[in-house]
Amino acid sequence: MQQICLSLLCGLGLHLILLCCAEEGLEFPNFDGKDRVLDVNERNYKKALRRFDLLCLFYHEPVPANKGLQKRFQMTELVLELTAQVLENKDIGFGMVDSQRDAKVARKLGLEEVGSLYVFKDDRVIEFDGELSADTLVEFLLDVLEDPVEMINNPMEVRAFERMEEDIRLIGFFKGEDSYYRAFQEASERFQPYIKFFATFDKTVAKHLSLKMNEVNFYEPFMEEPAILPGRPLSEMDIVEFVNQHRRATLRKLRAENMFETWEDDMDGIHIVAFAEEEDPDGYEFLEILKDVARDNTNNPELSIVWIDPDDFPLLTTYWETTFKLDLFRPQIGIVNVTDADSVWLDMSNDEDLPSAEELEDWIEDVLSGRWHWLHRVKVIRRRIRQSDSL
Numbered sequence: 001m002q003q004i005c006l007s008l009l010c011g012l013g014l015h016l017i018l019l020c021c022a023e024e025g026l027e028f029p030n031f032d033g034k035d036r037v038l039d040v041n042e043r044n045y046k047k048a049l050r051r052f053d054l055l056c057l058f059y060h061e062p063v064p065a066n067k068g069l070q071k072r073f074q075m076t077e078l079v080l081e082l083t084a085q086v087l088e089n090k091d092i093g094f095g096m097v098d099s100q101r102d103a104k105v106a107r108k109l110g111l112e113e114v115g116s117l118y119v120f121k122d123d124r125v126i127e128f129d130g131e132l133s134a135d136t137l138v139e140f141l142l143d144v145l146e147d148p149v150e151m152i153n154n155p156m157e158v159r160a161f162e163r164m165e166e167d168i169r170l171i172g173f174f175k176g177e178d179s180y181y182r183a184f185q186e187a188s189e190r191f192q193p194y195i196k197f198f199a200t201f202d203k204t205v206a207k208h209l210s211l212k213m214n215e216v217n218f219y220e221p222f223m224e225e226p227a228i229l230p231g232r233p234l235s236e237m238d239i240v241e242f243v244n245q246h247r248r249a250t251l252r253k254l255r256a257e258n259m260f261e262t263w264e265d266d267m268d269g270i271h272i273v274a275f276a277e278e279e280d281p282d283g284y285e286f287l288e289i290l291k292d293v294a295r296d297n298t299n300n301p302e303l304s305i306v307w308i309d310p311d312d313f314p315l316l317t318t319y320w321e322t323t324f325k326l327d328l329f330r331p332q333i334g335i336v337n338v339t340d341a342d343s344v345w346l347d348m349s350n351d352e353d354l355p356s357a358e359e360l361e362d363w364i365e366d367v368l369s370g371r372w373h374w375l376h377r378v379k380v381i382r383r384r385i386r387q388s389d390s391l
């Protein structure tokens with residue numbers, strides 16, 4: 001059994017090191033066998049809600065009779081158990097809700113999507129739409145435990161704020177904890193932890209960020225200049241509406257913590273996908289070109305490029321290479337149909353140089369105008385010509 005647990009955990013992206021020597025200070029947690037995940041039912045769910053700061057519930061189909069599927073179910077359970085163990089000294093409860101046996105509880109709690117994980121904090125429900133691995137889940141829950149608004153008080157914190165270019169961020173300048181600040185805080189709770197909210201009460205910080213009193217700025221990922229939310233002071237609804245309208249960025253990074261949400265937010269059934277390893281010189285260069293293109297097109301609501309750094313998803317890399325017939329050691333950009341994963345990729349194989357921002361923009365224009373069906377045909381014809389040449 002121990003052996004099975006170990007191999008299961010390895011498959012879940014946990015790095016297990018079997019320690020043979022006496023050194024201390026680096027030890028990955030190993031499931032200790034203690035049951036911490038509750039079987040939530042009608043009798044205990046209210047108490048569980050009251051008892052913890054956070055309650056994390058996995059809503060699942062009845063346990064299958066099939067052995068293989070059972071194993072899969074046990075793996076999910078193990079992820080939850082290990083997460084619960086690692087976060088044992090935080091005030092977080094974990095539970096499983098069976099869609100059949102606990103249908104009533106599920107209805108009362110508003111659980112809808114089977115296979116989803118729901119986190120209850122105060123009177124809010126946050127759906128976790130990320131990769132179900134212990135690493136990702138622990139990070140996510142720690143973020144949810146934090147205050148939804150982070151204060152920026154000094155130049156060092158401003159610099160850290162300015163470096164977070166991959167995140168959607170809002171920052172507001174307020175006199176103190178008055179009603180305008182509270183409206184901002186209420187708005188932040190609706191987006192925690194996916195969209196980051198910052199505030200300052202400090203005049204020097206506000207001046208550095210060109211913020212007026214009661215003003216809120218919105219930073220789209222990878223953009224240099226923020227957008228200023230119209231109107232001042234702002235109500236909670238003003239902020240919520242603005243964020244909802246602007247949250248799909250022109251260039252967005254795929255992340256484990258909300259990868260499914262991002263993927264489901266497609267553009268009429270397709271995604272423009274760019275693969276680039278930031279740590280690789282070519283990948284870095286390509287990413288800089290992508291950022292230029294995104295900055296030039298930030299006001300185009302039709303354009304949203306999903307950037308995937310293969311380094312972030314080691315378990316998916318070979319799957320993508322096979323599905324899209326790509327070499328992910330090189331930067332790639334293409335269009336993916338999310339229904340059948342059919343795809344067309346920009347041909348960069350013969351060039352030593354990466355495309356320029358202009359070339360990339362021309363290609364994207366072709367894609368957005370629907371000419372990608374035509375590009376697809378050209379690709380097929382080119383391949384045929386190459387094949388007949390080599391005969």
Ligand SMILES: *[C@@H]1O[C@H](CO)[C@@H](O)[C@H](O)[C@H]1NC(C)=O
Nearest residue numbers: 268269270337338339340342
């Ligand atoms: C994506 O694929 C589906 C199924 O093959 C097809 O019906 C649909 O038209 C395609 N979408 C686009 C935008 O081409």
